[in-house]
Amino acid sequence: MSYLLDVKEILEFAVHIEERGYEFYVEAMKKFNDPRATQLFQYLADEEFKHEALFSMLLANEGGLRRQEADSEYRDYMKEFVKAHPLAERRTVRDRLSRMAEPEQVLELAMEFEKESIIFFTQLKELVAQGRSRAVEKVIHEEMGHLRKVSQMKRRLAPSPRGGAGAM
Numbered sequence: 001m002s003y004l005l006d007v008k009e010i011l012e013f014a015v016h017i018e019e020r021g022y023e024f025y026v027e028a029m030k031k032f033n034d035p036r037a038t039q040l041f042q043y044l045a046d047e048e049f050k051h052e053a054l055f056s057m058l059l060a061n062e063g064g065l066r067r068q069e070a071d072s073e074y075r076d077y078m079k080e081f082v083k084a085h086p087l088a089e090r091r092t093v094r095d096r097l098s099r100m101a102e103p104e105q106v107l108e109l110a111m112e113f114e115k116e117s118i119i120f121f122t123q124l125k126e127l128v129a130q131g132r133s134r135a136v137e138k139v140i141h142e143e144m145g146h147l148r149k150v151s152q153m154k155r156r157l158a159p160s161p162r163g164g165a166g167a168m
Contacts, residue, residue, distance in 0.1 A: 018052035037103040114147035
């Protein structure tokens with residue numbers, strides 16, 4: 001079997017997606033005046049920032065950033081490839097966010113992004129040489145943990161049966 005991607009390429013995708021996730025949560029913070037929502041989105045933005053740092057470290061351990069060495073044709077290919085992820089396009093994400101009226105809707109969208117990330121990286125893992133996927137598995141594990149956190153936060157933020165919001 002021929003392998004199409006190097007682990008470094010997948011880690012570059014992961015860093016890019018985390019950058020977009022960070023931007024998404026910062027935009028969400030600006031959207032709502034509710035201090036609980038602001039605190040929640042700040043926490044999630046911080047989590048994305050930590051993931052970006054972790055994935056950058058994994059990338060450095062794999063030999064560094066290829067995109068600095070790559071020719072323009074390769075960079076164009078990488079840009080097009082990563083567009084398969086729903087967080088890839090800033091304008092699309094901002095448009096979707098602008099239509100949301102409640103923090104719970106933003107968290108629902110965030111859960112969709114996390115699920116897509118898990119699927120995206122699981123599929124990409126199949127495109128690297130056997131025995132070279134440990135870093136990609138770490139990315140998947142981190143995304144799964146983030147999905148759990150966002151899901152828990154959504155449940156806490158949801159109105160309780162008595163009409164108030166759940167405890168944070």
